[in-house]
Amino acid sequence: xxxxxxxxxxxxxxxxxAPDIYxxxxxxxxxxxxxxxVFTPFPVHGMDGAMGLKRSRVPRFTLIGGLTxxxxxxxxxxYMNGYDYPLIVGGKPFWSFIFPFPVLYELTILFxxxxxxxxxxISNKLPEHHHPTFDHPAFNKASDDTFxxxxxxEDPQYDAEKTRALLEEIGGEExxxxxx
Amino acid sequence: MSEVLEDISLPKPAILKEVNPVSIxxxxxxxxxxxxxxxxxxICNIVEEPTPRWWWVSFIVAVLIASYTFIGxxxxxxxxxxxxxxxxxxxWGWAIVNFVFWIGIGHAGTLISAILCLxxxxxRTSINRAAEAMTIFAVCCxxxxxxxxxxxxxxxxxxxxxxxxxxxxxxxxxxxxxDVFAVSTYFTVSVLxxxxxxxxxxxxLRDRAKKTWRKVFYGVLAMGWRNxxxxxxxxxxxYLLLAGLSTPLVLSVHTIVSFDFAASVLPGWHTTIFPPxxxxxxxxxxxxxxxxxxxxxxxxxxxxxxxxxxxxDCMCKIILATGSMVGYAYAMEFFIAWYGAxxxxxxAFVNRAFGQYAWAYWIMVSCxxxxxxxxxxxxxxxxxxxxxxICGFVNVGMWFxxxxxxxxxxxxxxxxxxxxxxxxxxxxxxxxxxxFGFFTAxxxxxxxxxxxxxxxxxxxxxxxxxxxxxxxxx
Numbered sequence: 188x189x190x191x192x193x194x195x196x197x198x199x200x201x202x203x204x205a206p207d208i209y210x211x212x213x214x215x216x217x218x219x220x221x222x223x224x225v226f227t228p229f230p231v232h233g234m235d236g237a238m239g240l241k242r243s244r245v246p247r248f249t250l251i252g253g254l255t256x257x258x259x260x261x262x263x264x265x266y267m268n269g270y271d272y273p274l275i276v277g278g279k280p281f282w283s284f285i286f287p288f289p290v291l292y293e294l295t296i297l298f299x300x301x302x303x304x305x306x307x308x309i310s311n312k313l314p315e316h317h318h319p320t321f322d323h324p325a326f327n328k329a330s331d332d333t334f335x336x337x338x339x340x341e342d343p344q345y346d347a348e349k350t351r352a353l354l355e356e357i358g359g360e361e362x363x364x365x366x367x
Numbered sequence: 368m369s370e371v372l373e374d375i376s377l378p379k380p381a382i383l384k385e386v387n388p389v390s391i392x393x394x395x396x397x398x399x400x401x402x403x404x405x406x407x408x409x410i411c412n413i414v415e416e417p418t419p420r421w422w423w424v425s426f427i428v429a430v431l432i433a434s435y436t437f438i439g440x441x442x443x444x445x446x447x448x449x450x451x452x453x454x455x456x457x458x459w460g461w462a463i464v465n466f467v468f469w470i471g472i473g474h475a476g477t478l479i480s481a482i483l484c485l486x487x488x489x490x491r492t493s494i495n496r497a498a499e500a501m502t503i504f505a506v507c508c509x510x511x512x513x514x515x516x517x518x519x520x521x522x523x524x525x526x527x528x529x530x531x532x533x534x535x536x537x538x539x540x541x542x543x544x545x546d547v548f549a550v551s552t553y554f555t556v557s558v559l560x561x562x563x564x565x566x567x568x569x570x571x572l573r574d575r576a577k578k579t580w581r582k583v584f585y586g587v588l589a590m591g592w593r594n595x596x597x598x599x600x601x602x603x604x605x606y607l608l609l610a611g612l613s614t615p616l617v618l619s620v621h622t623i624v625s626f627d628f629a630a631s632v633l634p635g636w637h638t639t640i641f642p643p644x645x646x647x648x649x650x651x652x653x654x655x656x657x658x659x660x661x662x663x664x665x666x667x668x669x670x671x672x673x674x675x676x677x678x679x680d681c682m683c684k685i686i687l688a689t690g691s692m693v694g695y696a697y698a699m700e701f702f703i704a705w706y707g708a709x710x711x712x713x714x715a716f717v718n719r720a721f722g723q724y725a726w727a728y729w730i731m732v733s734c735x736x737x738x739x740x741x742x743x744x745x746x747x748x749x750x751x752x753x754x755x756x757i758c759g760f761v762n763v764g765m766w767f768x769x770x771x772x773x774x775x776x777x778x779x780x781x782x783x784x785x786x787x788x789x790x791x792x793x794x795x796x797x798x799x800x801x802x803f804g805f806f807t808a809x810x811x812x813x814x815x816x817x818x819x820x821x822x823x824x825x826x827x828x829x830x831x832x833x834x835x836x837x838x839x840x841x
Contacts, residue, residue: 204838225596228403229827230603231834234596243604263528267536276540289545289623293552296616300556300609304563307605311598314590327574329594332404
């Protein structure tokens with residue numbers, strides 16, 4: 188169906204080395220583009236700054252997960268050992284924060300880990316098994332040794348001619364038009 | 368702050384010429400100036416090449432060995448726990464020994480993936496993935512023992528806080544219940560961490576896939592990963608957070624395992640040294656197992672450029688450090704037993720060293736305290752065969768440590784009239800022996816189907832990945 192309404196998605200250009208892509212990304216950022224992305228076979232150190240990205244929001248999911256886990260632990264241990272089936276053990280209180288603490292601790296970590304894991308997927312909008320970049324014949328090299336910059340059609344600054352010129356000027360090779 | 372910065376920018380004082388400070392060069396983490404593409408090829412080829420003959424031979428042997436566990440467990444379930452060598456006063460025999468042994472082995476994987484990540488030890492990258500896989504498979508082996516030790520294994524779900532027809536709940540005061548939470552959390556978080564770390568590499572395998580089943584298999588697992596930097600940003604943050612969560616987790620798991628013993632009142636168990644001593648021992652045995660697995664793989668797949676002598680040195684030094692900690696703990700236990708002036712405690716330790724289980728104690732001491740000391744010598748660390756053999760001793764020694772702790776304290780406690788002597792039965796031996804096959808079979812499947820090393824992370828530690836360099840090794 189893709190070829191029926193082949194709207195342009197954006198322009199993609201390839202780069203050879205990590206320093207090249209790092210410098211190029213800074214130029215795209217300074218040119219004021221917002222809807223664009225960099226593809227690298229490994230996380231390039233400092234690239235977030237070069238792209239002008241803010242801090243990741245994954246820690247929020249971790250915090251929510253951790254708090255949920257801790258209070259889930261409090262709730263189940265209190266309900267099971269202190270409320271629904273209280274047992275006297277050594278004359279100790281039916282429930283306190285002390286004796287089930289290992290359980291609360293483990294559940295905090297468990298839920299925080301789930302929060303982090305799913306937070307990563309939610310923040311990245313993954314899984315997304317189809318994406319226009321996958322139609323680019325050379326894109327499978329993005330996981331090998333080639334670097335790419337994609338500037339999307341949606342970007343308010345996007346202009347087929349000027350954007351192509353910018354990508355070529357900053358050292359991009361094989362500037363290609365991707366279709367949606 | 369500005370003053371400090373000014374100082375740095377000043378010309379270097381004349382004294383520096385006289386004292387001539389040496390600038391320490393860090394050894395490269397990848398040898399022979401390998402390119403980024405070479406790393407992709409090297410690691411993906413392990414999965415993509417036709418299945419080698421050695422793999423089939425090892426896999427079949429491993430599955431045959433694993434069948435011993437199956438026989439042992441079938442025997443146990445169809446007859447009862449009495450077929451194990453457990454009898455009063457020793458009701459925690461090989462089952463708990465094997466459980467602690469396997470859980471401990473897992474701990475090195477988490478140490479490498481989480482603690483060394485937080486400490487920015489970049490040499491961890493090449494061994495990280497395999498060590499995490501080892502963790503997961505070791506925890507699988509460990510879980511078998513307490514699961515079947517409950518006797519009626521079909522009621523094992525009572526361990527979890529699930530409503531049942533008896534309207535009773537787990538008792539959260541019990542260290543054994545803490546163990547249920549600690550070990551199941553450990554397993555789950557280890558799997559999440561392992562899988563998340565693998566996603567970019569699964570993407571690399573998907574991008575190279577030629578056959579349809581590979582495209583589908585790796586495609587589904589890679590979750591549509593496209594190496595976008597907007598994704599890397601969240602991914603790296605999540606990775607760091609999981610490392611930060613796994614660190615207190617791994618320390619808590621073996622601490623809670625040690626509570627199984629330390630929260631009792633038995634002489635030789637009721638000591639505060641147990642949590643740190645167990646954690647050090649776990650890391651010690653786990654690194655032993657990492658080297659036991661990685662040295663043959665390094666030789667078979669020619670991974671000498673990725674697992675360099677520097678990596679082996681680092682691991683040997685950790686074994687040396689944790690082995691020394693374990694040795695210190697043995698000595699300190701003895702000292703406190705004497706200094707505490709409790710006759711039962713004193714007896715428990717003298718009995719360990721000179722009683723009916725003295726043979727096990729001295730195997731433990733020679734394997735755990737003496738053998739790692741050989742790693743002080745460079746020529747030993749540089750001989751992979753010797754390193755491999757010493758790691759074998761470490762594994763044996765750490766199994767005996769758990770045996771000594773568990774069995775000696777139970778066999779000879781307060782009342783001589785209730786003393787006993789424990790021997791395993793053939794069913795115990797079958798069940799334990801088989802877990803090595805089970806573990807090896809799982810590990811071989813991992814080697815064959817999943818990326819053995821973190822491809823993206825390895826690339827990132829080579830000089831061409833430095834955005835401020837010139838994109839090459841020079």
